[in-house]
Amino acid sequence: MGVQMKPVLLGAAFAAVACTTFIALILSLANHHTLDLPHSTQYGIVFDAGSTHTALFLYQWLGSKENSTGIVSQSLSCDVDGDGISSYVQNPPGAGESLKKCLAVAKAAIPSGQQRATPVYLGATAGMRLLSLENKSQADIILAEVTKTIQSYPFDFRGARILTGMEEGAYGWITINYLFESFIKHTFEGKWVHPKAGRILGALDLGGASTQISFTLRDPVRVPESSFNPKLYGYKYEVYTHSYQCYGKDQALKKLQAWLHKAFSAYFYTFDFLGLAPKAPLNQVLSTIDTHCNKTWNTLVAQNPSIKAKYLRDYCASAHYIMTILLKGLKFNNTWDQISFEKQVADTAVGWTLGYMLNLTNLIPSEHSRAITGVSHNQWAAQTFFIVSALFLSLLIVILFLALKSCKLLYIVM
Incomplete structure (x- = not known):
């Protein structure tokens, strides 16, 4: 009777295996869900090599983009x-050496696996423009030294070059309008959209050796060399931008000192010191400057003990020079209330470097979307149960088959 029951059990086991295998197959193929994996963070470094100092800015953005342009944010900044670098004429290797501290800071902030994919740019502005006009070979030597230093770090170095005044002004214009959400805005629904009534702002920049102005016009720009045409987030813009070389604060003060035989960025720092940033009425600005400039040196030192003398002595001349530019040069007399003196917007430095990085993200390929396919936890548990059951029943079949075979052999022998 036992021998007769074993084929029945074997057949039942075969049927059970078939059923559980079929159920497991259905569960493995049904109700699959596809999830998009989050894009990885990408990084970029820009050195702002100005006439009086150099600063490193580390930016980051997700691998995905909005109409080919990255949503970029400042991760950190480091003052060199x-x-x-234009001051290292007598010691060109020192220009490269000076960058090492900030390069080490950036390296520590970027995951090691992404460092070699991180682009690094160095843009030199008016100080190097002047040096290049006076002694091009000396300027090239300094750029070669900073290149040598940056290339010794595990980054994707994209070059060190001297920006034109137009580029400096135009990239500053991009930075300002990006930070004030004139190009793209994040909605409550979590989407990035182009503002329907976005207000495009103009940008003023006063550096040590030059000053720039950039803004959009209702009509086409008539001077081709002053026209800049970026494409950002799928929209094209035409910007008028002009740079006034040798009209920066330091260059102007040098001229004043030469004429009088005496012994920023400038817009923000001067007005911030005077308590006039980000905005103040024009009559208050004029009276504050007049009061400050009529103080004796001893009074200024006593009232501002924490400020270095080399900065304190220039605030009066700087303020008068700024007002001359804005009122007599650029004619802001009747539109003064539209000027705002800013150093940072949303914890991001106002300057040309962010605009430069934003424009360059158009050239950096977007990261391909990544997705995974899976099932719910309950479905996975059921699928696992039936797979294990099928394996157990298969093992049972093998045992029964071997037992049945041994019984037949025993019967033949007897």
């Missing part, structure tokens, strides 16, 4: 010790 010493003066601008």
Whole structure:
């Protein structure tokens, strides 16, 4: 009777295996869900090599983009010790050496697996423009030294070059309008959209050796060399931008000192010191400057003990020079209330470097979307149960088959 029951049990086991295998197959194929994995963070570094100092800015953005342009944010900034790289005429290797501290800071902030994919740019502005006009070979030597230093770090170095005044002004214009959400805005629904009534702002920049103005016009720009045409987030813009070389604060003060035989960025720092940033009525600005400039040196030192003398002595001349530019040069007399003096917007430095990085993200390929396919936890548990059951029953079949075979052999022998 036992021998007769074993084929029945074997057949039942075969049927059970078939059923559980079929159920497991259905569960493995049904109700699959596809999830998009979050994009990885990408990084970019820009050195702002100005006439009086150099600063490193580390930016980051997700691998995905909005209409080919990245949503970029400032991760950190680092001020390089010493003066601008144009001051290293007598010691060109020192220009490269000065960058090492900030390069080490950036390296520590970027995951090691992404460092070699991180682009690094160095843009030199008016100080190096002047040096290049005076002694091009000396300027090239300094750029070669900073290149050598940056290339010794595990980054994707994209070059060190001297920006034109137009580029400096135009990239500053991009930065301002990006930070004030004139190009793209994040909605409550979590989407990035182009503002329907976005107000495009103009940008003023006063550096040590030059000053720039950039803004959009209702009509086409008539001077081709002053026209800049970026494409950002799928929209094209035409910007008028002009740079006034040798009209920066430091260059102007040098001229004043030469004429009088005496012994920023400038817009923000001067007005912030005077308590006039970000905005103040024009009559208050004029009276504050007049009051400050009529103080004796001893009074100024006593009232501002924490400020270095080399900065304190220039605030009066700087303020008068700024007002001359804005009122007599650029004619802001009747539109003064539209000017705002800013150093940072949303914890991001106002300057040309962010605009430069934003424009360059158009050239950096977007990261391909990544997705995974899976099932719910309950479905996975059921699927696992039936797979294990099928394996157990298969093992049972093998045992029964071997037992049945041994019984037949025993019967033949007897």
